Amino acid sequence: MxxxxxxxxxxxxxxxxxxxxxxxxxxxxxxxxxxxxxxxxxxxxxxxxxxxxxGLVWQRMVDGAFLPSHTLQRRMETDDGEWLVEIASPVLGELSQRLQWPSVISVPRLDYMETLETNSSRTYFDALPPRPHGFRVNMLGSASGRAYLAFCPQQELEAVLARLRLKKDPAYRLAQDDAAVRRMVETTRRRGYSVRAPDFGGDHDRPRSEVDDGRESIAMPVRVDGRVVGCINLTWRRQALSLPTAVQRHLEDLRTAVRTVEERAREAGLGHG
Structure with missing residues (x-):
């Protein structure tokens, strides 16, 4: 110059x-x-x-960190979940203004789900601490993991199950039962949303009988260009709200949030491989 x-x-x-x-x-x-x-x-x-x-930076809710805007970059890597969080974070913020219970967005990482953002800090009635950024969630037991498994492409599902079958811990026992996995996938697809496994209490490895966070959850997949790029859940305390009541009251709010994220991602041209 x-x-x-x-x-x-x-x-x-x-x-x-x-x-x-x-x-x-x-x-x-x-x-x-x-x-x-x-x-x-x-x-x-x-x-x-x-x-x-x-539009040059944004702030993540889960830990308050500042990040450069991914919408300014020419191309997004499909395994980088930060672009999804940038799109979804304000939607979760809007969701927290309508509901008293928190939501988490997580993305698939080979054989587990990783939480990337939560609006828990903005939900008045949630006394439980928010999941930290990078928390690993059990793929087979959590509502988010089951939403991913049920709605991802069949070839992708088979690849994930093959990895899970190699693990010998009790937390992965379901992967060995093809019929049970098929029933879970079919039921979830028919319902349009997922729920936690009956013995899942929030811990990655141990069952509810050993570790129980006192929560219940439902989750739905975020799909862009035919791929499940992440999942958004809604979680609440079981003592305060039954699963049928939560679904009746809040499923449409969750569905609207997911559709909004999908639409904004498509409008921004994100999610392409």
Whole structure:
């Protein structure tokens, strides 16, 4: 670039510095950015809010981290769930304004589901701690895992089951029973949503008789271009609400949220391999 006899814009330089750091580290808290840039936190907050208003950054609910917007990138990798979270996060925020119970979005990772975002911190009546980012969820027992298995393409289902059959822990016993898996898949497809396995209490490996988080859940798949790119659940305390009552009251809210995420993903041209 040719030399210009002009002064640089310090505020713009600080903003670009913040964006550069986010591009390098992918996700950072306000304190992380303060340490990396030396910019005071009030100034950082103004920079981040301005960048957010222009679609350059977004903030994840599950841990408050700031991330660069994936919608600015030319191509998305299909195994990178952050683009899905960026699309889904505001939808979960809207859902939390209507319902008292939290939701989680998770994505399939070979033989387990990984939670990437939750609106739990915004649900007033949920006294249980939110699932942390990166929490591993049992594929066969959780509502989210069962939603994925029931609605993913058949070839993908067979590949996942083949991996699960290699595991000898009791938590994967269902994978050895082809008839039981088929019944679960058919029932879930017919219903249009999934529920937890009867003996699933929230722990990845141990049954409800050993570990029980006191919750029940339903989940639905997020499908883009024929693929299940993730699942969104709704979870609540069993003592407060029965499964039939929760379905009657809140299934349409969950379905609307899933459809909104799918529509926004298609409009943004995301999810392509």
């Amino acid at each position: 040719r030399e210009y006899r002009v002064k640089t814009i310090d505020s713009l330089a600080r903003g670009l510095q913040v964006l550069q750091v986010l591009q390098e580290v992918r996700a950072a808290s306000l304190h992380d950015l303060h340490l990396a840039t030396g910019i005071p936190k009030p100034t950082l907050t103004r920079i981040l809010f301005t960048a957010y208003r222009h």
